[in-house]
Amino acid sequence: MQPILDISDLRKSYGDGFEALKGINLQIEAGEIIALLGPNGAGKTTLISTICGITTATSGAVTVGGHDTIRDYRAARAMIGLVPQEINLEPFEKVINTVRFSRGLFGKSPDEAALERILRQLSLWDKRDSQIRALSGGMKRRVLIAKALSHEPRLLFLDEPTAGVDVELRKDMWEIVSALKEDGVTIVLTTHYIEEAEAIADRIGVIAKGELLLVEDKASLMARMGQKQLDVQLSA
Ligand code: ATP
Secondary structure: OOOOEEEEEEEEEOOOOOEEEEEEEEEEOOOOEEEEEOOOOOOHHHHHHHHHOOOOOOEEEEEEOOEEOOOOHHHHHHOEEEEOOOOOOOOOOEHHHHHHHHHHHOOOOOOHHHHHHHHHHOOOHHHOOOEHHHOOHHHHHHHHHHHHOOOOOOEEEEEOOOOOOOHHHHHHHHHHHHHHHHOOOEEEEEEOOHHHHHHHOOEEEEEEOOEEEEEEEHHHHHHHOOHHHHHHHHHO
């Protein structure tokens, strides 16, 4: 079966010549949850940004659902939802308009039933007419996910969705991710937390200094490596 995401020898150098991605290879099957673990500066955001077309790869190739992200950008991007690390929401906008507008940006026709489904899925339906500024941090994160799902993508990237949030909110996020998987959404998330990867991922990748050091089934990785060893690797 064709992977939903296929990354071949992806490299990214920034203008100063710094090589942030040093030849990443990764295939992801539809329906999987992959957690990419890595310390600050490992290249996690650069990887996601390059796949999503926010930055341009120096070389290599990425396909999403068989669509090349350069040659066939629109088709590939239509299949991708992106939840960025920072909360980039308009504070005075209503929840429902935020999601509605995002859907429009992807050229999808208005579909109030789809909007309702997405907002209900994230327990935001009762808050649909609230302004973003009135929401708690946890609810704002839910809106970010709803916005990313507005055009009904099959592949969702979550860039450090629980960075700086408390334990309660972290668990809340894990439940959302599991529910999305049940709905058939493929998820790639980045994290610093090994317990997060362990709690929700099917496979875990370890990324450091622009290299994907390993990608392995969670159970076999946990059995093979003690948590201590992984912690050492992540803090290197
Ligand atoms: P974090 O966990 O802190 O978000 P990360 O794993 O997401 O880190 P990136 O943000 O992808 O890491 O950064 C990877 C490397 O690329 C870092 O050394 C960073 O300083 C560098 N980098 C990122 N963006 C740029 C840029 N626009 N120009 C030059 N270097 C950059």
